[in-house]
Amino acid sequence: MSETGNASIAESGGPIVASGDWTLEHIGHLAALCESLKRRVGADTRVDAARLGRIDTAGASFLLDLADKDPARIDVADDATRKLIAAVARAGNAPAAKSRRKDAGFLASVANIGAALEGFWDNTVALIGFIGLILSAFSRNALLPRRWRMTSTISHIEQTGLNALPIVALLCFLVGAVVAFLGATVLKEFGASLFTVELVGYSFLREFGVLLTAIMVAGRSGSAFTAQIGSMKAREEIDAIRTLGLEPVDVLVMPRVIALLVSMPILTLVGMLAGIIGGAAVCVLTLDISPLMFVTRLHETTTVRHFWVGMSKAPIFAFLIAAIGCLEGFKVSGSAESVGSHTTSSVVQSIFVVILIDALAAIFFMEINL
């Protein structure tokens, strides 16, 4: 097996004798050794490496330390070693690199807050500008059926709508059941268990159906938009689209926006129904409300305006999720890491915007007594 590299000075002023293997496996030991020997190296100390075992670039780099970076001061046995040492010397024994540590002081954290705020403002401006771009592309193409990208649009409807149906339905069903359980438990105290029906109906028609769907779509399709457009951006495909005389917003963004505008209302409808069915299931199984009673009660107490309040938000959410997803995709630069961070940012922004708009809409609808 290999013998650990060694070096020693036999007599004062004499040469440093290096022996053993000067290779990467032993480099920790060799580095310490060189550090201690360096203090005893004079201006003309030679290094006798004739009895050296194996040597590689790492070993040669440290051997050169002993010879004050001068390959001529190292005596070697064979030509190959001489060449290796010469090559390493030419490459230069570089000093250790400065570390890229960040300043973590108070001023730096204030600066970070400032940078974050500025980033938020820039994001908002960029999003509003991008929405403008989409709207202008929409008006430019609306009357030219030849420019409608039907194949692409329908493919996106399939991916974002049809393929999302099962998971949206399941999610809403489960949340519907949970809401009914909560309602039943609390309302039983007042002897008003029957009001569980209204609770489930109102909450799913007005809020939960569209909100849960939007969150699902943001996580599922918004992120996919960012990743798709982002990796195209990273591979210069967006630039290629431009040089072919096409408009990336027309080619990539319009089909996705229109697809979500079609899918979201359908998914929302399914979400509302699944939530109400989930609630009904709990009512039937634990509250002794028969299915017929549930439907009758729902029919009597819930007017269709609740449905429209919920449904009116679906296209708005769809538009915003698609716009944010595509915009984040266009912001991607070069690396794979950038695709990842923008995908995350796309989902976080979409969900934030959806909940914010939903809250504002709730106040709005309340104020106008809808």
Place this chain on the structure above:
Amino acid sequence: MSAADPVIRIRGLRNQFGDQVVHENLDLDVQRGEIIGVVGGSGSGKSVLLRSIIGLGHPAAGSIRLFGEEVTTMSEARRTLVERRCGVLFQNGALFSSLTVAENVSVALTEHHDLDTSIVNRLALLKIALAGLPLDAADKFPSQLSGGMVKRAALARSLALDPDILFLDEPTAGLDPIGAAAFDQLILTLRDSLGLTVFLITHDLDTLYTICDRVAVLAQKRILVADSLDVVETFDEAWIRQYFQGPRGRAASRAVNLPFAPPPAGR
């Protein structure tokens, strides 16, 4: 193994994807310290051959010996040890895009050896300098580098563990002629000074003529001929004739043989 044994020894290699047979009965020996250039038409399976040798592909049949050890049946632990003796430069560099150049080079050093950060940094910078990159490239990300610098950074990473064999997949593709010539010289220098064996896939005829000791021609699913250029050039096969006697081949040959060689015969 003795010094005379081939470093890579391939016998009866067969690679196939579904019904499509890429290699059939392929034999090849690579000797220690030589630079062997592998040429072949697009889709002839050069990269597949490389991937088989370094253990990334799974051949359907045949034997591949690296440093005298059978790669195809090797245990995972042995394979890791053998892989550390191989440096690979992928066609597009395959640098980790979220790491700087210096970090790219350091990955293998920190993973395989228990070293101080200062030593790792120092060795990484040494490899970067050996690969001919300026030191200020060390803190850049791959997306900030030009094509030629990406190749050099990838070369620095492949040299990180001081490999015995260097596998290069089209190292000069996409470089300008000056950059490509410099890269050729760099490989030659590294081979001479570090004693590397170089397995080189290339379409670049200038590379073949200036640095390769032997050239292996991959055609008809096997290595037709693997020999010095004078032998390969005159080998009687349609594809090889076209390759070396075509306008580009003649120009590259003239450039190397000037002013001693007479103008190529024919025409």
